[in-house]
Amino acid sequence: MPFSEALKRAVDEYARNDLAGDLDAHIGFFSFLSDDPALQRRVGEEYFSARYIYKLWEGMRIEDDWGRRAQVQLQVQQYASVYEACLHHLLFVRCAGTAEVDDLLSLKTLKHWSVSQELQSALDAAPGPEGRAVVAAIRSTISIPDTKVRFEHKADAAVRLGIIDAALAEELKEFYAARNLIHIHAELQKGSSWTWKMEFATNAYWRLIAFKEQVEAWQDAA
Secondary structure, three states: OOOOHHHHHHHHHHHHHOOOOOHHHHHHOOHHHOOOHHHHHHHHHHHHHHHHHHHHHHHHOOOOHHHHHHHHHHHHHHHHHHHHHHHHHHHHHHOOOOHHHHHHOEEEEEEEOOOOHHHHHHHHHOOOHHHOOOOOEEEEEEEOOHHHOOHHHHHHHHHHOOOOOHHHHHHHHHHHHHHHHHOHHHHHHHHHHOOOOHHHHHHHHHHHHHHHHHHHHHHHHO
16 A cells, blocks of 8 residues: 555655755766766666665664664675676776787686597506596686676776775775675575665765765876
């Protein structure tokens, strides 16, 4: 059953009144993405929705463990997605073709190597570690799509390119690692070493300012 119109207006006004600007202002925050208006709008909308939902939770004042955990989880997941989208664009669009980005799209691996029957027989007879088979292989480098690049590698590349500093990159990695704890088993495996603290969500929000400042300084220096 939906809220009454009066109650909906009251809740909506409560959530909006404390925000730093309307939806357009939140989209404008990401002016460094202006070369891709669709991405800028989508990221700005995610930022706005994260702030709006936070205000709703804040107004509810739910102190139960499940409520606080849900509030922090959702915030961290949204902000981690924002950081990831921004870094992905800055690297694979703005810095496409640089050595740092090309390295991200290359993966050193081993490829099976066909050998003579005599050598293969010798390999088959060789005792492998822990009972594993010994095979012939050559070192190779393969190309991978940008969607397969790990976030921590993107953050490190952004540091090498001077987009953000190392300290901020380490924090962003933590936010993204926490985002992966949407898998309940992964969270439980952390055990008592992990707690969804409100400060974590707060930091994910406040670091956006430092992120924006560092990205814009990099752009200005280019």
